[in-house]
Amino acid sequence: MEGRADVLSVRELEIGYETGRGLVRAVRGVSFDLGDDESLAFIGESGSGKTTLGLSLVRLLPQNASIAKGEIAFRAASEEVLDLTTLDDEDLRRFRWEECAMVFQSALNALNPVMRIRDHFADTAKDHSETNGSLKGRALTERATECLEMVQLDPGRVLGSFPHELSGGMRQRVMIALGLLLNPRVLILDEPTTALDVLTQRAIIEVLRTLKVEHRFAMIFVSHDLSLAAELADRVATTYAGRIVELGEVEQIFYHPRHPYTVGLLDAVPTLAGGQQELSSIPGSPPDLIDLPTGCKFHPRCPYATDKCREEDPPLIEVAPAQTAACWHWEKVGSDWEARGGEIHERDANRA
Ligand SMILES: Nc1ncnc2c1ncn2[C@@H]1O[C@H](COP(=O)(O)OP(=O)(O)O)[C@@H](O)[C@H]1O
Ligand code: SF4
Ligand SMILES: [Mg+2]
Structure with missing residues (x-):
């Protein structure tokens, strides 16, 4: 795409998990760029390293994982280019949510059952209060309302609810809205529709399409379901055994796979x-x-x-x-x- 500025550049990334049986080579030599209003889908069977890749981009890999090699360069809102493989803990904390947010595969169970939705927004804002000092009280309610509306939820009903009072599809939308709270440039979504019934999947796809088209977020989707890519992706990478085996524009992948x-x-x-x-x-x-x-x-x-x-x-x-x-x-x-x-x-x- 001409004139596109890349927000993320990954080069030759290698990630392994240390296990009793040996080194699990979950990501092998992965390279790609992400344009600042682009959506890129990683599609592959279960176990092909998709979640590992997503976690590495927000540096939330489990203890036994290590980035053996490679570069992850992220162009922050300030235009500064951050090297995510060497960022210290303080900078990483700021980076997550403010620059790049991830909605996890297990999102449906990620909300705290004893906290109202309003408090989930407050908690996220508080974690980032040094840089978002103004996001409390009325300003916070306004921003949370805006985010819930962006995912087509009724803030009046949802903010005061506990997670169990919401359906699976609504909780998934809340997780996406929380991801949007601090206005990140990149949203990573891991199997965003997998645990949902077909009608709810459709609704989530519509929400994500609106975010992409109207709000122009850069997105990375990770899924085993190629049909999700047809709906949402500009480009598609198919992944096998930890590496990209094919990468192209969505039409190329669907109509002219090689x-x-x-x-x-x-x-x-x-x-x-x-x-x-x-x-x-x-x-x-x-x-x-x-x-x-x-x-x-x-x-x-x-x-x-x-x-x-x-x-x-x-x-x-x-x-x-x-x-x-x-x-x-x-x-x-x-x-x-x-x-x-x-x-x-x-x-x-x-x-x-
Ligand atoms: N914490 C972990 N420790 C050891 N191996 C892991 C861990 N997490 C994932 N793996 C292994 O890494 C590989 C890639 O997993 P994952 O990234 O979850 O793939 P996907 O999301 O494509 O299903 C799999 O073989 C999986 O068993
Ligand atoms: S034909 Fe292509 S995909 Fe199949 S084994 Fe050979 S190199 Fe691999
Ligand atoms: Mg996964």
């Missing part, structure tokens, strides 16, 4: 015409991140695998302008996909 894993994820998305019956998952299971396969990590499950794949791990290769894929045989994968395209539409048309 990596067999992306194709597998697309085949698992239920089509409108086919409904749930069309769901197929990729055969086999994700690799052990302590003892990774040789060569391309996807080779044990890949229908295109050759000897070269078993021996050499492919780098990300430019397959089209602004689209990269880590596959030795991307041209064949692409031509098969394009050849199949007509068939899929015909099949869907027959079912419709």
Whole structure:
């Protein structure tokens, strides 16, 4: 995108978890940039390192995790570029929420059951009182009201409620509203719709779309569900075994995928015409991140695998302008996909 200023630049990030069994290589050589009004989705099967990546961007990794290598550069509102891998605790505390907020995967249970929603806003503001000294009393109520309205909740009803008085979808919106309180530039959402029923998922997607289009937040979504990316993302990264295996604009990923894993994820998305019956998952299971396969990590499950794949791990290769894929045989994968395209539409048309 021309003229876009990047708010976040990640380079060659490696994150491991120390465990009794060995080092879990959860994030491997991840690089990407995020434009200041862009939304980027990381999509991959469970265990592909998505949550670990999200946590590293707000530096909230568990004790046994360490960033072995790489850079995370964040351009703050002041235009100062912060290196998140070396920020001290005080600066980190300020950075979280004020520059970058994350809505966690377990958000539905993250609210304190004995605190009214109003007090959750007050607590968050208080933690940041040195830099947001004015955010208390009336100003706080006004800002909380604004944030709740941004997620299409009725502040009059919600502020005085306890979490158990709200539905799952409403609590998820409260978590998003709390994330917005200190006006961060980047919002990270980990599986924002996963635990919700289909209708509530739709409502949350609408909320996020409004935040993106009207309020122009930069967002990072993390999900196992590729269809969420179709609704919300400008660009999509598919992740496998801790690394990005394909990255491109949303249309490129959906209409012209060049990596067999992306194709597998697309085949698992239920089509409108086919409904749930069309769901197929990729055969086999994700690799052990302590003892990774040789060569391309996807080779044990890949229908295109050759000897070269078993021996050499492919780098990300430019397959089209602004689209990269880590596959030795991307041209064949692409031509098969394009050849199949007509068939899929015909099949869907027959079912419709
Ligand atoms: N605290 C932890 N200690 C050890 N391993 C972990 C820990 N958290 C996650 N992992 C492992 O790291 C890998 C990536 O996990 P995660 O980032 O949660 O993936 P995703 O969000 O894509 O499901 C998995 O193999 C998971 O078991
Ligand atoms: S490099 Fe080989 S094994 Fe890996 S995704 Fe491409 S074809 Fe499959
Ligand atoms: Mg996760």
